Amino acid sequence: MQVLERLGCKTFLPKKQVCCGQPTYNSGYSKGSLKTFKNEIDALLSIDADYIVGPTGSCVFMIKEYAGILADDPVYGPRAKKLADKICEFSQFIYRVLGIIDCGAELDATITVHRSCHMTRLLGERTAPFVLLDHVKGIKRVPLHNVQLCCGFGGTFSAKEPELSTAMVQDKVKNIMDTKADILVGMETSCLMNIAGYMNRHGDHIKVMHIAEVLNHDVDPSRIKYIKDTNEPVVPANGEGVF
Known part of the structure; x- marks a missing residue:
């Protein structure tokens, strides 16, 4: 909220x-x-906001899905559609709605970025967070091998398939x-908790930060x-191969 208010x-x-x-x-x-x-619909629409911003792509996608799930409900169907039209993920909102490319943050560190499954595959946003991070003064971003692969959390998947989940996060942590890098940055709090938890249990030490923390540093x-004050084009959400 501090970032958005600023x-x-x-x-x-x-x-x-x-x-x-x-x-x-x-x-x-x-x-x-x-x-x-x-x-959740009643709570989020209780304030007549222009936009509703979520810190994770996973939750934002689920809330967008309400519209289809409740389509036949005469009361909540239209309200769910209204909510779906207003909600977006944190970095998407800053880059694509506010049109901001540099939040004025500074962080002298080498980072690598975990790209969450729900953010990229379901919301379809592959680039906004990377653009914002690349404009943080002092940051050097290094690529993460197999960045497209899941960290193994997947919500209840990690509880239902613990052996497979552990093998997946083990591979992710090795990469x-x-x-x-000095810092792992992510856009999904559940992914970051999963990865950080595994690292803490196995003695791997690297700082973990949500993108909001980086942009507030x-x-x-x-x-x-x-963006309008620069010569940089708006990067499409599906900019695979660039980020």
């Missing part, structure tokens, strides 16, 4: 919001999840450590820059 947004945090309902819905409790969905507001 960029000129007026922010609110609805008190009655809870989980987006994805864990139960993906576990097959489709009817039981409807109450959660409706509660991360091979980069020799040592900020000089005078360096905030809009």
Whole structure:
């Protein structure tokens, strides 16, 4: 919220919001999840905001899915559609809605970036966070081998298939450590918790940060820059091969 407020947004945090309902819905409790969905719709629409911003692509995608799930509900169908049209992920909002390319942050570090599955495959956003990170003063970004592969969390997948999940995060951590980066940056808190948890249990030491923490580090507001004030084109969301 500090980042968004610094960029000129007026922010609110609805008190009655809870989980987006994805864990139960993906576990097959489709009817039981409807109450959660409706509660979240009511909470997020309780403030007549222009946009609703989420810190993770996974939750944002689930909330966008409400519109299809509740399409036949005469009351919540239209409300779910209204919510879906307003919500977007944190880095998407900054880059594609606000049109900002440099948040004025500074971080003297070598980073590597974990690109989450839901952010890229479901929301279809592959580039916005990378563009924002590459404009942080002092950062050097090094590529992560097999960046497209899952970290093994996948919500309830890690509990249902612990052996497979562990093997996947083990491979992910090896690739991360091979980069020799100072910091692992991610856009998905669940992925970061999964990766950090494995590293802590196995003695691998690398700092883990959410992109919001990076964009809030040592900020000089005078360096905030809009895309329109540069010669840089807007990079498409599906910019595979570039990031």
